[in-house]
Amino acid sequence: MHGVVAICRKELADHFSSYRFVILFALIAMVSFITSYMAGLHLRESLEGVAKPKFVFLMLFNTRGALFSLVQFVAFFGPLIGIVLGFDAINKERAQGTLIKIMSQPIYRDAVINGKFLAGVVTISIMLIAITLVVSGFGLTIVGVVPGVEEVIRLFVYVLISIFYISFWLGLAILFSILFKSISTSALASVAVWIFLSFFVSLGASVLADSIAPVDRQRGVSPEVLVKNARIKETASLFSPMVLYSEASGIIIDPMRKTTRSIVMMGALEQLSLSRFQNPLPLGQSLVVVYPHVTALIAITLICFAISYLVFILQEIRT
Amino acid sequence: MGEKRIIETFDLTKYYNGQAAVHKLNLHVKEGEVFGFLGPNGSGKTTTLLMLLGLSSPSEGRALVCGLDPAKDSRKIKARVGYLPENVGFYTDLDAVQTLDFIADLNGIPADEAERRIQEVLELVGLKKEARKKVGAYSRGMKQRLGIAEVLIKNPSVLFLDELTLGLDPEGATKLVDLIAQLNQDKGMTVLLSSHNLYQVQRICNRVGIMINGKMVAQGSMEQLAEERLGIGDKEYSLEEIYLRYFQES
Numbered sequence A: 001m002h003g004v005v006a007i008c009r010k011e012l013a014d015h016f017s018s019y020r021f022v023i024l025f026a027l028i029a030m031v032s033f034i035t036s037y038m039a040g041l042h043l044r045e046s047l048e049g050v051a052k053p054k055f056v057f058l059m060l061f062n063t064r065g066a067l068f069s070l071v072q073f074v075a076f077f078g079p080l081i082g083i084v085l086g087f088d089a090i091n092k093e094r095a096q097g098t099l100i101k102i103m104s105q106p107i108y109r110d111a112v113i114n115g116k117f118l119a120g121v122v123t124i125s126i127m128l129i130a131i132t133l134v135v136s137g138f139g140l141t142i143v144g145v146v147p148g149v150e151e152v153i154r155l156f157v158y159v160l161i162s163i164f165y166i167s168f169w170l171g172l173a174i175l176f177s178i179l180f181k182s183i184s185t186s187a188l189a190s191v192a193v194w195i196f197l198s199f200f201v202s203l204g205a206s207v208l209a210d211s212i213a214p215v216d217r218q219r220g221v222s223p224e225v226l227v228k229n230a231r232i233k234e235t236a237s238l239f240s241p242m243v244l245y246s247e248a249s250g251i252i253i254d255p256m257r258k259t260t261r262s263i264v265m266m267g268a269l270e271q272l273s274l275s276r277f278q279n280p281l282p283l284g285q286s287l288v289v290v291y292p293h294v295t296a297l298i299a300i301t302l303i304c305f306a307i308s309y310l311v312f313i314l315q316e317i318r319t
Numbered sequence B: 001m002g003e004k005r006i007i008e009t010f011d012l013t014k015y016y017n018g019q020a021a022v023h024k025l026n027l028h029v030k031e032g033e034v035f036g037f038l039g040p041n042g043s044g045k046t047t048t049l050l051m052l053l054g055l056s057s058p059s060e061g062r063a064l065v066c067g068l069d070p071a072k073d074s075r076k077i078k079a080r081v082g083y084l085p086e087n088v089g090f091y092t093d094l095d096a097v098q099t100l101d102f103i104a105d106l107n108g109i110p111a112d113e114a115e116r117r118i119q120e121v122l123e124l125v126g127l128k129k130e131a132r133k134k135v136g137a138y139s140r141g142m143k144q145r146l147g148i149a150e151v152l153i154k155n156p157s158v159l160f161l162d163e164l165t166l167g168l169d170p171e172g173a174t175k176l177v178d179l180i181a182q183l184n185q186d187k188g189m190t191v192l193l194s195s196h197n198l199y200q201v202q203r204i205c206n207r208v209g210i211m212i213n214g215k216m217v218a219q220g221s222m223e224q225l226a227e228e229r230l231g232i233g234d235k236e237y238s239l240e241e242i243y244l245r246y247f248q249e250s
């Protein structure tokens, strides 16, 4: 156990003193500042003279101020955080000749992977908690709303899901740093998978759905076909961690959403007016709805890990 | 020097892509001796050391280090054996104290104990003055000495030193070899040393083994080998002559 702790400690010190971390943190701080400020202004305007709906505080996180909401930002940009923290984890040590030195100390072989992963998760958690606090701070000052107990719990769950999501990308990047000896190759491979899973899976899902259950708008379609088409699209796009995450975090942050689909495109006003006539999904129910998503996220992270262990154990330490 | 065998291998063999890097090796190193592990580039020295530490798994045969099997008790062996890899690498943005701190941490040495040992080994390898300098700014010789310091932090009973004098000037090499001899004498550390610097090997080794193409072609004290190959028993001989004779014959 001391091996994991030692490596984690060293790795944390490395992360926090590296330019990489400073740049990443500055970027995230900037984006969360701007988005929450815009969202705050937007909300204040929309709320003028109207009775406050429930869960205003959470809207800070999923209201699109200018470009995107914070939730969308993390869904899109989160993978990059994981990748940046992990893409050179093992191959850099190998290249500079320190891996063999670490491995010749009395530690378990997987302590290196575990320690590095753990340090990455801690770093990710610190970043996400910092963002959440920044946005909350803005909420308190600009909109002047205080979060209720349920909102705090929901935020907590949201941060937790986000940590799982970004940790998956960290795990994947570490796997690539084991598979590829070249640092640039592992970086490129991680980014390629990110782009593929984030964008092309949804695209592929539509293509798949349209080829199995074609929707011909000219001649009119039966509702059954439409439903089938939508089902296939939804199921197939669950292969994208980004979709998994977006849906899970959407349900947690937006209690008015009861299904896992497509209110994303609604404006804040529409959402507000809609919410008057709806009752929010209770917290327990929300958790039940996102449970499979979260399990799936954890499962794919574990799969990454299993492959990492296997490859690393079988690899020659040198070269 | 006792008769107890610290290292013993039984037909230890390693294939890489069907080619034998180490072939049916029967090596033995006794407690308290300095053993010179010789052989041309690619003859399988590093591969052997890695197998002895359990960092590479043998294709056939087995080994015992401190009475333990590297295939099963790798961690226990690594707690007792200090290994200096060839071309040892460092974190260039750490200084010597931070580097040694990390190694101590990996060995589970408590902080106050680690602090004491770090000062001790820095003194021993003569890096006290440069202790707070970033390793990236170290010369080749300083790095090698820091490598030795790392190995000594865990207070090992056995040293595996791969290419100890690689890239060092004659004076630096002599100093380092003297340090190893001193450790061997004062602390009774058993030393397995691979090197291409035959002059230095001859200075400190009790016995040598010569590897060629993965096979051990000779193993014994220098007097034995000299008599066997050169037939010059107690006359002047150099390890270089012996080595070249074996090399030519194979």
Ligand SMILES: Nc1ncnc2c1ncn2[C@@H]1O[C@H](COP(=O)(O)OP(=O)(O)OP(=O)(O)O)[C@@H](O)[C@H]1O
Pocket: A316, A318, A319, B016, B017, B021, B039, B040, B041, B042, B043, B044, B045, B046, B047, B048, B086
């Ligand atoms: N990972 C590997 N994959 C394939 N072949 C390897 C690998 N590592 C070593 N070899 C081969 O094993 C043989 C022995 O190499 P080794 O490094 O043990 O030699 P060495 O005696 O340490 O040489 P040197 O004096 O140059 O350090 C060489 O032929 C080398 O090419």
Ligand SMILES: [Mg+2]
Pocket: B045, B046, B047, B086, B162
């Ligand atoms: Mg070698």
